[in-house]
Structures are given as structure tokens and as C-alpha cells.
Amino acid sequence: MDEVTLKKIILLMMERDALDNFIFEQTFQKKIISKFKNLSKNQPVVIKIIGMEGEIMPSTIGRYTGMDKSSLTRMVDDLERKGLVFRKTDPEDRRKVLVSLTEKGLECYNYSNQILDELLKLVDEKDIEDYVQSLETMVRILRKAVSQQIR
Structure with missing residues (x-):
């Protein structure tokens, strides 16, 4: 790959990251955190993932978020304490744990969908x-x- 193409890729990736940060951290997450006061920065994204999947293994959440197992376990523990998610054993494989949203978690998920719908109406x-x-x-x-x- 030539230097000009490499430079273009790097600059576009950096700009994409900055715009993504503005839209999703400054707008999406900020609105959710202002309504659901006790959420940390990354928790709205995890709630969104769980809501889209319905039931999900923590390792799958980790694949989508890049979080390591111990950080993810702490986050799911915290979301469980806040009444947003619950864990259950996978009926098909008792060694696996599935995470789902509670009613309060579904409320947060649905609110996040409203915010994304507002953003997507702009294009x-x-x-x-x-x-x-x-x-x-x-x-x-x-x-x-x-x-x-x-x-």
C-alpha cells in the first residue's frame, strides 16, 4: 500500500472515531444516562446489545464490546444490582449463563431505540x-x- 492511501485510511479512521464518539458518547449515552441516572458510560451500550439479542452469553457481549471477562462480569453484576438485567442458566447447557433485561432494562432499551430513531431520521x-x-x-x-x- 502506498503512503498516500495509508495516510488517507488513518485520517478517515480517526475522523470516524471522533464523529462516532460525538454521536454515541456525547448524544446517545448522555441522553440515556441523564434519564437513567445511575448508569456508567458503557452500560447503555451493553443494555442495547442485550436488548437486541434478548438473551445473550456474557462472552458474546465481550465480543461486541471488546471488554475482558472480568470487566464484563463486574458490569453485569452492577447492572443486576441496579435491577436492569438478570442471569439465568441456559436450559440447553447448564454450564452456560444467559443475561436478559428486566422490565426496567427493557424501559432503558426502548428509550435508547427512540434516541437512535431520532438520530437516524437525520439521514x-x-x-x-x-x-x-x-x-x-x-x-x-x-x-x-x-x-x-x-x-
């Missing part, structure tokens, strides 16, 4: 389709890079 359907395709491409490329690093 048209074609932009959304392009964005989803771009995300799929980025994830595919990053997965390749990660798998090459492991070898």
Missing part, C-alpha cells in the same frame, strides 16, 4: 444502506487483520 434510507454496507466491509477487513495477527 435518508440510501445513506443508511451505504453506512451498513461500509460497516460490514470494515468489520470483514478488521476480522481478517485480527486473524492474521493471531497466526
Whole structure:
């Protein structure tokens, strides 16, 4: 890869991260935390993931968030104490634990959907389709890079 292309990739990635931070941390998370006062910075994202999946293993949450097992366990413990999630044993494999939202957790999840709907109304359907395709491409490329690093 030539230097100009590499520079363009790096600058676009940095700008994407800055914009993502503004939209999701400064807008999305801030609104949720202002309504659900006792949530930490990353908890709205975890609630969103659990809500989308319905029931989910903590390791899957870790894959989506990049959190290590001990941090994730502490977060799920905290969300459980706050009455937002509950754990149960997987009926198909008693060694596995599944995490789900409580009624209060569902309220937070539904509120987060309202906020995202408001944000997505700012762009048209074609932009959304392009964005989803771009995300799929980025994830595919990053997965390749990660798998090459492991070898």
C-alpha cells in the first residue's frame, strides 16, 4: 500500500472515531444516562446489545464490546444490582449463563431505540444502506487483520 492511501485510511479512521464518539458518547449515552441516572458510560451500550439479542452469553457481549471477562462480569453484576438485567442458566447447557433485561432494562432499551430513531431520521434510507454496507466491509477487513495477527 502506498503512503498516500495509508495516510488517507488513518485520517478517515480517526475522523470516524471522533464523529462516532460525538454521536454515541456525547448524544446517545448522555441522553440515556441523564434519564437513567445511575448508569456508567458503557452500560447503555451493553443494555442495547442485550436488548437486541434478548438473551445473550456474557462472552458474546465481550465480543461486541471488546471488554475482558472480568470487566464484563463486574458490569453485569452492577447492572443486576441496579435491577436492569438478570442471569439465568441456559436450559440447553447448564454450564452456560444467559443475561436478559428486566422490565426496567427493557424501559432503558426502548428509550435508547427512540434516541437512535431520532438520530437516524437525520439521514435518508440510501445513506443508511451505504453506512451498513461500509460497516460490514470494515468489520470483514478488521476480522481478517485480527486473524492474521493471531497466526
